Amino acid sequence: MDRSKNLLNETACNMSPLGDSAIVITFGNGMEYSIHKKIKLFMDLLEEEPFAGFVECVPAFTNLTIFYDPLVIYNIHKQSNEATSPYDVVRSILNRxxxxxxxxxKVSHRTVSIPVCYGGEYGPDLEDVARYHDLTTDEVIHIHSTGEYLAYxxxxxxGFPFLGGLSKDIATPRRSSPRMTIPAGAVGIAGMQTGVYPISTPGGWQLIGQTPMELFLPNxxxxxxxxxxxxxxxxxxxEQEYKEIKGG
Structure with missing residues (x-):
């Protein structure tokens, strides 16, 4: 195998323990696609070829947390002559x-289409976002709905997705005063990100629309x-289409 193109060439990976049953691997700094790609590729590899004791892995913007069962790791390696902790064993496995x-x-990405009813009671901050950029509300809707966003x-x-790829033309700071309650399905903007609130929760994102789709599926x-x-x-x-989808 040509090792000259492995992931460690471009960005050194830093590993650190998280409690006694997880390791955090940091691949870089910032919300960048190149970092996300490394995280996604390694996550896919671990899920396709899990090591004994592997539980799950959880991706974030710059790192991947790998959870493992320390008892399983210990039982497998207890006959070893070396006094090695489960963390050290897993760290060695991950390095290999x-x-x-x-x-x-190549990284494969599933594409998900989300319907959104923009403005009015569904997007109470749409006009504020438009004013902030000296745009019309229709222009904001067009820019937002023609973009393609990566769930980092x-x-x-x-179920809350942090979506990167928002156009700088409509990037808007969070509200100075967060709302105590935001309805499930609300679509918002915060800085260079957009996202969808899957459940009713407090929040400070600029709300520009709402989807009738459910993002949190507990069952x-x-x-x-x-x-x-x-x-x-x-x-x-x-609005009519929103009500039809929501009612259906």
Whole structure:
């Protein structure tokens, strides 16, 4: 195998323990596609070829957390003459796997289309976003709905996608005063990100629309419509279409 193109060539990976049953691997700094690609490729590799004791891995913007069962690791390696902790064993396994990961491997992305009713009671901050950029509300809707967004991670609330790729033309700071309650399905903007609130929760994002789709699916495995690595497109719909989808 040509090791000259493995992931460690471009960005050194830093590993650190998280409690006694997880390791965090940091691949870089900042919300960048090149970092996301490394995280996604390594996550896919671990899920396709799990090591004994592997439980799951959770991606974030710059790192991947790998959870493992220390008892399983200990029982497998207890006959070893070396006094090695489960953390050290897993760290060694992960280092070997990183060497087998080629950086020019293509990453596949599932595309998910999300219908959105923009403005009015569904997007109470749409006019503020338009004023902030000296645009019309229709222009904001057009820019937002013609973009393609990468789900870098799922977090904050169950099923909440942090979506990168927002045009700088409509990037808007968070509200100075967060709302105590935001309805499930609300579509918002915060800085260079956009996202969808999967459940009713407090929040400070600029709300420009709402989707009738459910993103948090507690009775489904996994319980989230979107996963890290998905590509998201927003489709404008009318209020009537919103009510029909919601009612259906």
């Amino acid at each position: 796997k990183l060497l087998d990961l080629i950086e020019d491997t 991670m799922i977090g904050f609330a169950p 489904v495995t996994p319980p989230s419509l979107l996963q890290a690595g998905d590509m998201v497109k927003f489709q404008p719909i009318s």
